Amino acid sequence: MNTTDTKDTGSEVKVINTFCAAHCGGDCLIKCYVKDGVLIKVETDTGPEPQVRGCLKGRAAREYVYSPERILYPMKRAGERGDGKWKRITWDEALDKIAAEIVRVRDTYRPVAVLMLPGQGDVQILHRSPNLMTRLANMIGLEGTGFTTQPNWEFKYSWNITSYGQGVAASQYTYGTFHTANNRADLVNTKLMILWGWDPAGMVHGPNTTWYMAQARERGAKIIAVDPKHSDTAATFADRWIPIYPGTDAAALIAMAYVMIDEDIYDKKFIEKYTVGFDKYKDYVMGKEDGVPKTPQWAVEITGMSAEDIVWLAREYATIKPAAFMAGIAPGRTAYGEQYHRAAITLACMTGNVGISGGDAAGRAWESVWPGILYPLHPIDDTLGEGLTGPLPEKYQKIVDERPKRETPTPQKPPLHANQLPDVMNMGIFKMMFANAAPSLSMWPHANRILEAIDQFEFIAIMEQFPTPFCQYADILLPATTFFERNDVGWGTGAPFVGKINKVIEPLGEARNFIDVAADLARRFGADDYCTKTEEEMLRQFAKDAKIPDWDEFCRAGIYHYPQDEPEVVFKAQIEDPENNPFPTPSGKIEIYSETIANWELPNFPPIPKYIETWESRNDPLVGKYPLQLTTPHFKRRQLSKQDTTPWLREVQKQVVRINTKDAEERGIKHGDEVRVFNDRGEVFIPARVTERIMPGVVEIPFGAWYHPGKGGVTLKENANFLTNVPNSPSGGMAYNTALVQVEKIT
Ligand SMILES: Nc1nc2c(c(=O)[nH]1)N[C@H]1C(S)=C(S)[C@@H](COP(=O)(O)OP(=O)(O)OC[C@H]3O[C@@H](n4cnc5c(=O)[nH]c(N)nc54)[C@H](O)[C@@H]3O)O[C@H]1N2
Ligand SMILES: Nc1nc2c(c(=O)[nH]1)N[C@H]1C(S)=C(S)[C@@H](COP(=O)(O)OP(=O)(O)OC[C@H]3O[C@@H](n4cnc5c(=O)[nH]c(N)nc54)[C@H](O)[C@@H]3O)O[C@H]1N2
Numbered sequence: 001m002n003t004t005d006t007k008d009t010g011s012e013v014k015v016i017n018t019f020c021a022a023h024c025g026g027d028c029l030i031k032c033y034v035k036d037g038v039l040i041k042v043e044t045d046t047g048p049e050p051q052v053r054g055c056l057k058g059r060a061a062r063e064y065v066y067s068p069e070r071i072l073y074p075m076k077r078a079g080e081r082g083d084g085k086w087k088r089i090t091w092d093e094a095l096d097k098i099a100a101e102i103v104r105v106r107d108t109y110r111p112v113a114v115l116m117l118p119g120q121g122d123v124q125i126l127h128r129s130p131n132l133m134t135r136l137a138n139m140i141g142l143e144g145t146g147f148t149t150q151p152n153w154e155f156k157y158s159w160n161i162t163s164y165g166q167g168v169a170a171s172q173y174t175y176g177t178f179h180t181a182n183n184r185a186d187l188v189n190t191k192l193m194i195l196w197g198w199d200p201a202g203m204v205h206g207p208n209t210t211w212y213m214a215q216a217r218e219r220g221a222k223i224i225a226v227d228p229k230h231s232d233t234a235a236t237f238a239d240r241w242i243p244i245y246p247g248t249d250a251a252a253l254i255a256m257a258y259v260m261i262d263e264d265i266y267d268k269k270f271i272e273k274y275t276v277g278f279d280k281y282k283d284y285v286m287g288k289e290d291g292v293p294k295t296p297q298w299a300v301e302i303t304g305m306s307a308e309d310i311v312w313l314a315r316e317y318a319t320i321k322p323a324a325f326m327a328g329i330a331p332g333r334t335a336y337g338e339q340y341h342r343a344a345i346t347l348a349c350m351t352g353n354v355g356i357s358g359g360d361a362a363g364r365a366w367e368s369v370w371p372g373i374l375y376p377l378h379p380i381d382d383t384l385g386e387g388l389t390g391p392l393p394e395k396y397q398k399i400v401d402e403r404p405k406r407e408t409p410t411p412q413k414p415p416l417h418a419n420q421l422p423d424v425m426n427m428g429i430f431k432m433m434f435a436n437a438a439p440s441l442s443m444w445p446h447a448n449r450i451l452e453a454i455d456q457f458e459f460i461a462i463m464e465q466f467p468t469p470f471c472q473y474a475d476i477l478l479p480a481t482t483f484f485e486r487n488d489v490g491w492g493t494g495a496p497f498v499g500k501i502n503k504v505i506e507p508l509g510e511a512r513n514f515i516d517v518a519a520d521l522a523r524r525f526g527a528d529d530y531c532t533k534t535e536e537e538m539l540r541q542f543a544k545d546a547k548i549p550d551w552d553e554f555c556r557a558g559i560y561h562y563p564q565d566e567p568e569v570v571f572k573a574q575i576e577d578p579e580n581n582p583f584p585t586p587s588g589k590i591e592i593y594s595e596t597i598a599n600w601e602l603p604n605f606p607p608i609p610k611y612i613e614t615w616e617s618r619n620d621p622l623v624g625k626y627p628l629q630l631t632t633p634h635f636k637r638r639q640l641s642k643q644d645t646t647p648w649l650r651e652v653q654k655q656v657v658r659i660n661t662k663d664a665e666e667r668g669i670k671h672g673d674e675v676r677v678f679n680d681r682g683e684v685f686i687p688a689r690v691t692e693r694i695m696p697g698v699v700e701i702p703f704g705a706w707y708h709p710g711k712g713g714v715t716l717k718e719n720a721n722f723l724t725n726v727p728n729s730p731s732g733g734m735a736y737n738t739a740l741v742q743v744e745k746i747t
């Protein structure tokens with residue numbers, strides 16, 4: 001931490017570097033100027049390269065942290081649920097009440113009636129709600145009962161990964177791991193970049209991604225975007241934009257494989273040496289298996305792409321080397337999205353782009369080095385610090401030990417899919433809920449299910465930073481700190497560094513950390529050892545495990561870069577020396593045909609990549625009523641639902657439905673008109689952006705909106721998740737981008 005004098009007042013201004021824990025993967029350095037305990041200015045990295053420069057969201061931090069909307073005190077409901085009327089109470093009153101309700105509900109009904117609902121919130125190591133909530137549940141006799149905690153979103157434990165379940169499963173069963181991306185810095189070495197549903201100009205996707213893209217382009221790389229929308233990345237970087245109907249990506253990729261086989265322009269040596277099962281795939285692609293050759297013409301009707309474009313793209317990818325196929329995770333967030341990811345990986349093999357600099361393995365293009373496989377970051381699986389891992393009360397330990405464990409995202413033994421939770425809520429099994437950083441109304445598909453279930457709860461307590469629409473249904477609200485008010489550790493997404501989240505200001509009002517609240521609650525149940533070490537002791541241990549040489553310097557700089565001669569290239573060892581470095585699959589090779597998947601015998605999860613038509617596709621009879629395909633992507637100026645109400649950010653981008661000029665004309669809709677977007681699951685009221693930057697037949701509403709100003713405060717009217725659909729893809733992944741809707745002008 002630096003201390004300087006300001007010339008104007010002579011009072012002391014401290015400069016504290018901290019690390020942005022926002023859930024966008026930017027992982028940026030935030031330089032905070034603090035005077036008299038107040039954050040007065042925010043800058044970003046101005047140090048030597050590689051700088052990790054913050055985006056608009058991080059730089060708007062002051063408006064967020066000091067927002068007049070923040071929940072600052074414990075409060076209890078003072079009107080009907082949903083009225084938004086509150087009365088301030090003390091922390092003791094609030095926690096006594098929550099503890100009493102847990103005991104009442106646990107003992108009157110059964111432990112499973114207490115729903116402990118943790119969300120991810122900010123991305124960090126120590127203050128991670130799921131682990132902390134699970135430990136609390138374990139300590140007070142709630143665990144082991146099946147439904148008590150929302151399954152953790154991490155691969156190893158969960159029966160759901162909201163962001164990229166399909167991508168993780170595809171990578172896991174094809175490569176044997178889901179760490180499939182090169183360090184982002186390696187992008188500068190590519191000659192061709194295919195951005196398949198990948199929009200890092202909006203979604204960040206790791207520190208400095210667009211900076212590396214700019215360098216690649218300056219060196220002459222060709223960039224092509226395949227996406228239903230002309231995204232900001234396509235507009236800024238791409239030589240060509242090729243629109244495609246949502247959920248049909250596998251068909252396009254399979255047709256590209258057809259072209260490569262038909263024209264004999266694929267890398268046979270690579271296929272032979274490093275993969276298994278290509279013959280079976282070839283039989284399917286060429287039509288030997290089912291009598292349908294997957295020609296470019298076959299894919300035209302399905303995808304909306306022209307045959308010429310498919311042929312052109314296949315030739316470009318097969319002949320320009322090295323080429324990075326950046327397989328976005330949004331096309332995977334569809335019904336049967338696993339097939340898209342598996343088909344993309346297969347193309348990366350057919351073009352020999354795996355394990356080489358400037359190439360890409362075409363697994364999910366997301367934070368692949370997380371949690372530190374390629375550099376020595378403390379494995380996130382063990383994120384509970386030592387001070388948080390003591391024994392449980394004996395009578396509960398047995399239940400936890402006997403609980404069925406799940407090791408894979410296979411559909412075989414689901415305890416409960418996160419997506420089923422709202423339906424289970426509606427069954428009246430839960431009688432109370434304690435939520436922290438909770439996945440909210442703006443996050444779940446078919447969100448009306450949650451509103452319908454609210455009355456099933458006799459008691460709801462929510463710990464939050466902001467009074468989200470979900471909070472309006474709470475009986476007790478608890479104020480949470482932001483990451484500016486606590487210490488933690490974060491990490492670079494696809495970049496070899498670890499960040500130090502430094503406490504910049506004291507907690508506002510009576511905001512607290514969940515660890516401390518959980519410890520206080522556990523104490524009310526007679527457990528004094530919820531957490532036995534201090535924040536600093538635990539973080540110092542993490543730093544030691546992560547091989548960070550100098551703790552004080554780490555705290556001062558806010559970041560530690562691991563020395564690297566050149567960017568990591570994933571699977572380099574497997575490609576250069578396969579004898580000694582087999583892929584971590586059962587066969588030791590890349591499994592285009594997967595025996596593991598075959599053994600599941602699931603009709604919609606074939607062992608080779610295949611195109612499977614989604615539900616609510618353009619051929620569904622439902623198009624008579626709801627003719628438009630809806631995508632619900634993330635939003636540049638928000639972090640998921642967070643910061644939706646930050647005024648500076650609201651000025652940047654408006655929440656709208658994008659609709660193509662042709663579709664708008666047919667409906668008499670003009671740019672800026674208020675429209676109703678609806679289907680059988682719900683409706684959304686939102687202004688229209690009439691544009692050529694989305695293809696005809698597709699409309700887009702970014703998810704995460706919860707606030708609509710000027711209409712009486714909090715409303716949910718722009719929330720895309722009233723329209724999305726519930727079923728999961730076979731891997732357990734969410735299908736947020738598979739839904740049909742109609743749009744009409746509000747007259
Ligand atoms: N600014 C910001 N950054 C974020 C986030 C945020 O909320 N805000 N969220 C973070 C999180 S948690 C995640 S998981 C990631 C999400 O990152 P992504 O999933 O990559 O982001 P999206 O914006 O949903 O989608 C990216 C692109 O995919 C396109 N797309 C949608 N459906 C399809 C399809 O079926 N086929 C094809 N070819 N393209 C399709 C969209 O039009 C969009 O241009 O972003 C992270 N980064
Ligand atoms: N339709 C559609 N829906 C989607 C997606 C999509 O693409 N389309 N994407 C999905 C994806 S990839 C994701 S990751 C999820 C994310 O969905 P959510 O988990 O709901 O994401 P957030 O909005 O980040 O966080 C939820 C709440 O946590 C609070 N919070 C943040 N930090 C803290 C903290 O330290 N303490 C406490 N107590 N509260 C905190 C925030 O204020 C916020 O209200 O959404 C999913 N939903």
Ligand SMILES: [Mo]
Nearest residue numbers: 023162163164
């Ligand atoms: Mo996500």
